[in-house]
Structures are given as C-alpha cells and as structure tokens.
Amino acid sequence: MATTYGRVVPHLDLDALRGKLIVIEGADGSGRSTQINLLKDWLESRGFAVEAFGLRRSELVSQELDQAKKSSVLGLHTLTLFYATDFADQLENKIIPALRAGFIVLADRYVYTLMARAIVRGAERQWLESLYSIALVPDAVVYLQVEPEVLIRRAFQKSPTLDYWESGMDLGLSRDMYTSFIKFQKLMQAEFKRMRSVYGFEIVNGNRSIPRIAEELRKKVERVVEGVVYGEITDDGREGGGGWDGGEGDVRGVGLGGGRGGASGDGGREGGTPREPREAPAAPPRDR
Amino acid sequence: MVHPQVAGKLIAVEGLDGSGKSTQLYLLERWLESEGVRVYYTEWNSSQIVRMATKKGKRRKLLTPTTFSLIHATDFGDRYERQILPLLQAGYVVLADRYMYTAFARDVVRGCDPEWVRSVYAYAVRPDITFYFQTPLEIALTRILSGRPTLKYHEAGMDLGFSPDPYESFRAFQGRILREYEAMKSEFCFRIIDATRPIREQHYEVREIIRNLIDLPTFMNAVEAK
Numbered sequence: 208m209a210t211t212y213g214r215v216v217p218h219l220d221l222d223a224l225r226g227k228l229i230v231i232e233g234a235d236g237s238g239r240s241t242q243i244n245l246l247k248d249w250l251e252s253r254g255f256a257v258e259a260f261g262l263r264r265s266e267l268v269s270q271e272l273d274q275a276k277k278s279s280v281l282g283l284h285t286l287t288l289f290y291a292t293d294f295a296d297q298l299e300n301k302i303i304p305a306l307r308a309g310f311i312v313l314a315d316r317y318v319y320t321l322m323a324r325a326i327v328r329g330a331e332r333q334w335l336e337s338l339y340s341i342a343l344v345p346d347a348v349v350y351l352q353v354e355p356e357v358l359i360r361r362a363f364q365k366s367p368t369l370d371y372w373e374s375g376m377d378l379g380l381s382r383d384m385y386t387s388f389i390k391f392q393k394l395m396q397a398e399f400k401r402m403r404s405v406y407g408f409e410i411v412n413g414n415r416s417i418p419r420i421a422e423e424l425r426k427k428v429e430r431v432v433e434g435v436v437y438g439e440i441t442d443d444g445r446e447g448g449g450g451w452d453g454g455e456g457d458v459r460g461v462g463l464g465g466g467r468g469g470a471s472g473d474g475g476r477e478g479g480t481p482r483e484p485r486e487a488p489a490a491p492p493r494d495r
Numbered sequence: 496m497v498h499p500q501v502a503g504k505l506i507a508v509e510g511l512d513g514s515g516k517s518t519q520l521y522l523l524e525r526w527l528e529s530e531g532v533r534v535y536y537t538e539w540n541s542s543q544i545v546r547m548a549t550k551k552g553k554r555r556k557l558l559t560p561t562t563f564s565l566i567h568a569t570d571f572g573d574r575y576e577r578q579i580l581p582l583l584q585a586g587y588v589v590l591a592d593r594y595m596y597t598a599f600a601r602d603v604v605r606g607c608d609p610e611w612v613r614s615v616y617a618y619a620v621r622p623d624i625t626f627y628f629q630t631p632l633e634i635a636l637t638r639i640l641s642g643r644p645t646l647k648y649h650e651a652g653m654d655l656g657f658s659p660d661p662y663e664s665f666r667a668f669q670g671r672i673l674r675e676y677e678a679m680k681s682e683f684c685f686r687i688i689d690a691t692r693p694i695r696e697q698h699y700e701v702r703e704i705i706r707n708l709i710d711l712p713t714f715m716n717a718v719e720a721k
Contacts, residue, residue, distance in 0.1 A: 217605070295562050295565050
C-alpha cells in the first residue's frame with residue numbers, strides 16, 4: 208500500500224493507488240531528462256502507461272513561480288512555500304490521479320531537491336520534513352551523481368551562460384560564477400548523500416555513458432514495475448503479490464517526519480505468484 | 496524552532512468576521528500613533544506577489560484544502576519575511592489583522608491535519624500579544640449578514656459543501672471556525688476580549704493590557720532635543 212511521509216492530504220485514499228512512483232533526482236546536466244525520456248520510451252514499449260511529473264509545472268502557480276524566481280525578491284521560506292504549493296497542486300491533481308489509474312509516474316525531481324536547496328540556503332531541516340510530510344513515499348528514488356566539473360561543462364554545452372540559481376549565486380559563496388557553481392553543487396551533493404541514509408534512495412554514478420546508466424536504471428525500474436502488470440488482485444481489490452523484492456532500493460517505511468507515525472514500515476511485500484495481467488489502466492484526468 | 500531575537504513587539508488580533516477586531520485594531524493603531532509609538536499595520540492576504548496566484552486559484556476553483564493552506568502560507572511568508580520580521584528587528588510595534596491562527600482555524604475546518612498546519616508556520620515568531628475578540632456566533636453573523644453582502648465563494652466556505660446557499664454555508668463555516676478558535680484560545684494564550692461590549696470599553700481594555708505588557712516608551716520615536 209502507498210504511504211506518505213507522515214501526513215495525508217485530506218480526501219486521499221492511499222489504498223486506491225495502484226501505479227508506481229519513480230523519482231529521478233540530480234542536478235541540471237546530470238542526464239536526468241535524457242534518462243527519463245529513455246525510461247519512458249522503454250516502459251511504453253513494454254505496455255506501461257507513463258505520466259511525467261516535474262517541478263514548477265502546476266496549473267495553480269507555475270507562471271507566478273517563474274515570475275517570482277526571475278525577480279528573485281522572495282525570502283527563503285516564502286519561495287519554499289511557493290514550491291510546496293506547486294508540488295501539492297501536482298501531487299493532488301496529477302500524481303495521485305495517475306497512480307490511481309495504474310500509471311507509472313516518472314518524476315523529474317521530487318521533494319528531495321526542494322529540501323536540499325532550502326537546507327543549503329539555511330532553512331531548518333525539521334521544518335522542511337514536516338512541510339513535505341504530505342509527499343507520497345516513492346517506489347524508487349535514484350540520484351544521478353555527476354562531478355560538479357562535469358556538470359559545468361555540460362551546462363555550457365546547452366547554454367552559453369550559467370543559470371543563476373543552479374550556480375547558487377544568491378548564496379554569495381563566491382563572486383565569480385564558476386567558483387560559486389562548483390561550491391553550490393558540492394553542497395547539494397553533500398546534502399543528497401546525507402539524505403540517502405535517511406530516505407534510502409540510491410546514488411547512481413552519472414559520469415558514465417548514457418547507455419550504461421540507462422541499463423542500470425532499467426534494472427532498478429523493472430523490479431518496481433513488474434507488480435503493476437502481474438500483480439495478483441485479491442478479494443478486496445488490492446494488489447497482493449508482485450515482483451516487489453523489498454530489498455535494495457526499497458524506500459518504504461522511512462519517515463520524513465522523524466517517525467511521527469503514518470509512514471508505516473512496509474518493509475517488503477510478500478512475494479506472490481504472478482497470475483493474471485491486470486486490466487489496462489484508464490487514462491487519468493490531465494486537466495481540469 | 497529557533498526564532499531570531501527581535502527588538503520590536505508583535506500584536507495580533509483574531510476572531511470571527513463581524514467580531515469587530517479590525518475596528519479595534521484601527522483604534523489601537525490611532526492610539527499608538529498619537530502616543531508617538533513606531534507602529535506598522537499589516538493584514539492577512541495582502542502580499543502583491545502571491546496575490547495573483549491566490550486570485551486565480553480561487554476564481555477557477557483550483558484549490559484543495561492543502562493548496563488553499565499552502566498558498567495562504569506563501570502569502571503570509573512573503574509578508575513575514577519582507578515586512579513583519581524586518582520591522583520587528585528594527586524595533587517597531589507591528590499590528591497584524593489576523594495572524595497564523597486564522598490559518599490554523601480555517602485550514603483545519605477544511606480538513607487539514609492540525610499539527611501539519613502548525614508546523615508549516617513554525618518558522619515564524621509568535622505574537623507577543625494575541626487579542627481574541629470573542630463573539631457569540633449569532634451576533635457575528637447578524638453583523639455580517641444584515642447588510643446582505645455578496646459573499647465570495649471561499650469566504651462563505653462554499654468549497655466545503657455545507658450548503659448550496661451562500662448564507663447557509665457561511666453560517667455553518669463560521670460555526671466551525673468559532674469552534675477552532677475556542678479550542679485554540681488556551682493553547683496559544685489568547686487575551687480574550689468580550690466583543691459584545693461597547694467598542695470604547697473594549698478599546699480601553701486593550702490599552703490597559705498593552706500598557707501592562709509592553710514598555711511603550713521604548714518604542715517611541717526620540718523627541719527632538721531642544
């Protein structure tokens with residue numbers, strides 16, 4: 208059964224979520240988008256319906272958030288809350304409906320990036336953990352780690368100028384953008400490393416070639432998604448078995464909110480014999 | 496949470512619509528000004544940057560209890576980080592027409608987890624004094640509804656589905672809000688003012704409480720030396 212990191216948004220039935228949530232985290236230039244596109248193609252070729260999620264794409268506040276980001280006048284807590292609004296809007300109107308319909312949701316970043324950015328800028332960890340305790344615990348989280356020196360070269364391949372925020376220029380780490388970029392990315396990586404032990408996600412070496420990374424990701428994702436197609440439907444309509452191995456990469460049962468309950472220790476699903484394929488998922492509502 | 500030490504004082508008013516709290520805050524502001532106190536007034540839901548998003552969300556009915564809560568928290572955050580906190584640090588007496596307790600009441604009535612809502616606002620300082628203008632439901636309702644106002648969708652709590660009639664919905668909504676305020680009054684040490692009494696009597700009680708709790712001369716602008 209799906210769980211959250213401690214708090215459940217009103218009117219949400221976690222039991223009804225049959226799809227899988229897979230999160231790919233990583234800096235700009237880590238190959239995130241490339242790998243997500245490859246995963247999407249691969250999943251779709253195998254008959255899975257895929258829904259994409261990404262930050263700053265909510266109907267509610269994405270435009271306003273873009274504007275606020277450009278003017279860079281918002282304080283740390285305000286910007287964090289603005290992002291949280293964007294996240295919650297998409298959680299309720301995109302991620303949850305898609306999971307309910309049995310989709311695989313591929314998330315291009317998730318709350319971890321939002322938390323890491325805010326922590327690096329000085330927000331309290333406890334505050335962030337509680338704020339984002341409404342987030343669903345993903346079925347898998349992969350962090351693509353790439354050396355900052357490689358990231359910066361990839362950034363220049365895409366654009367002639369560095370991004371203000373991805374360079375952490377607002378932090379005043381250095382006046383020159385190159386140094387600021389390297390320092391900021393190192394701080395972010397340190398935070399992700401720390402989060403790895405808290406949330407149990409996997410760090411994938413993103414310095415390697417695209418096909419090699421893709422292959423590793425497919426293996427991880429395959430373990431997660433098998434249950435969606437061949438999961439046994441029990442009497443109460445819930446998934447009883449499947450290919451979930453509950454081992455490496457199992458992020459369930461890790462409490463964001465410091466064990467305040469709710470994030471139950473669903474440490475491993477019982478293995479069941481795969482039987483009937485599940486019915487084809489219905490399309491989730493996309494826009495209201 | 497660790498809050499920054501501030502030189503100023505924060506005074507908030509809370510209560511139902513129709514409790515007369517805004518009138519009282521206005522009178523308080525006038526009094527403090529006349530005493531020469533450095534005073535600044537701020538009200539709920541007034542941040543320019545977030546306003547557009549809030550308006551759109553309300554107009555197009557995009558808001559769920561959670562996003563309703565978060566977008567108001569964002570608005571609060573902007574006012575807090577760019578006005579309230581710096582003003583307090585600069586030694587002002589800041590008067591807030593509604594503060595985080597309004598969110599605690601409204602968001603919980605809409606179904607949000609009470610502890611979650613409290614944690615969202617945990618980074619912000621608590622007021623030095625919170626006046627709660629306590630009003631029986633019928634009196635507050637009569638004050639608001641006798642003028643046959645046009646109630647906005649969210650203002651009437653229509654999103655909660657109590658009733659398709661805005662007035663009926665508003666009654667039910669305000670009743671729930673009142674219950675939340677009553678449950679919070681001891682948790683957050685509200686100073687209770689009986690809002691059924693004459694306006695002037697209430698105001699003098701407010702003055703008295705402030706004189707006892709705040710050393711006003713500290714916040715007065717320096718008188719020019721002769």
